[in-house]
Amino acid sequence: MQFLKNLRGLLVLPLVALLAGCNAVVMNPSGDVAAQQRDLIIISTVLMLLIIVPVIFLTLWFAWRYRKSNAAAEAEYSPDWDHSTQLELIIWAAPLLIIIALGALTWISTHKLDPYRPLDRIDAQRPIPADVKPLVVEVVALDWKWLFLYPEQGIATINEVAAPVDRPIQFKITASSVMNSFYIPALAGQIYAMPGMETKLHAVINKPGNFEGFSANYSGAGFSGMRFRFHGLGHDDFEAWVQKAKGSGVALSRDDYLKLEQPSERNPVQHYATVADGLYEAILNRCVEANRMCMREMMAIDMEGGQGKPGTFNVATLDAATRERLGITDAPVKNYVGAMCTVDNPTGAVSAAPVTTQRM
Structure with a gap:
């Protein structure tokens, strides 16, 4: 039996060694932004533990103090007890204060650590x-x-x-x-x-x-x-x-x-x-190819009201060079049917013959 216990201990040692060898780079960064994010993790964890640790301790303490075999006077059985103002204040005030602290911390760090925000410091000093x-x-x-x-x-x-x-x-x-x-x-x-x-x-x-x-x-x-x-x-x-x-x-x-x-x-x-x-x-803008219209140009045209059916055909059509680059030269052409409506056609009726074009 002792041999089996020692064997179990030996089997656990490699797992402990692996954990000890972890490179916790997130908690030991080399950049100021990552260091501030690490500090945020630590502060949030500490605030969380301010509630979790006392709750775990009190759970174990109450289970031991009020166990059935404890006949001490301080472990008095009070089945009709139902309220304590002092306990209510502690139970509600502590989480409320932590939520306020976390809210303020989140608000400040969300703006300060915005990835789009230019840096204002090299490090804390x-x-x-x-x-x-x-x-x-x-x-x-x-x-x-x-x-x-x-x-x-x-x-x-x-x-x-x-x-x-x-x-x-x-x-x-x-x-x-x-x-x-x-x-x-x-x-x-x-x-x-x-x-x-x-x-x-x-x-x-x-x-x-x-x-x-x-x-x-x-x-x-x-x-x-x-x-x-x-x-x-x-x-x-x-x-x-x-x-x-x-x-x-x-x-x-x-x-x-x-x-x-x-x-x-x-x-x-x-x-x-x-x-x-x-x-x-x-x-x-997805226009590396010489024959491809850039997205910014498409958006500029759309802002001016669009480019009509001929432009739609030009944008949607995949020419031979593009089809070859995408590896779909021998693939069947996929089509869709588009119909253009004029602004003064509120009923949505087709005002021109449909145009068949290739889908991109």
Whole structure:
């Protein structure tokens, strides 16, 4: 029997070792924004425990004090007792005060830690100098890899991003197809990447190091390998990293991007020395192809009342080049029938012959 007890203890030891080896990066971050989020978690947990711990203690204490075998005078049985003003005040006042504290904390932190809000400090002791401009990094979530564009430096990378220590970073984030979530636990909280939309994240890294980033939103078969490295570097080291990317001699053109956009898994780190002008804006507006109308242009036309049946046909039609790129050259053409009504036709009757077009 003693042998079995010792065996159980030995079996538990590896589990304890695994738990002890966890890298709790969320609770030990290297960026000021993530540190503030950690503090918020700690404060909220402490406020919660102010209720939970006394309740657990009193539950055990009452069960022991008023057990059947306890005949002590202080454990008097009072079946007709039903009210205590003092207890009511404690029971209701304590949770009410904690809710007020949590509400105030949530209100302040929600605005202060808004990812769209530019930073006002480098850390708790240092405000951001007036002459410091944030490093702009344009992020594109692809299937299943990350593309990072540096408009100021004129470079791009795959599955690797870097930033100088103590310099504010402004991430502009979008996606090529499905929704993903951009997350570097050591730097800041996660924020979603969506096609045709731009989200933003402001952050700063305060310690040099090599940190992990990944997608925190399931996006298909290659999701598990959709990881990248984030490097916090000194100023000189960051400049050397930029020069290394420029020394690759590889250009990222629009045609190269269209090839890169195709699904692939576990892509190695890759650097691009130059980037096609306006590539990020074209990705965001879903018009990288030369024959595709940009979303911003479509919206501008819609604001002016639309473009009629001929424009609808032009926008909806998939030409041969686009069909080939999407791999649907031999697929049957899918059609829909659209009918246009004039403004002075309130009954909704068709005012012109239907137009048959291809669906995008």
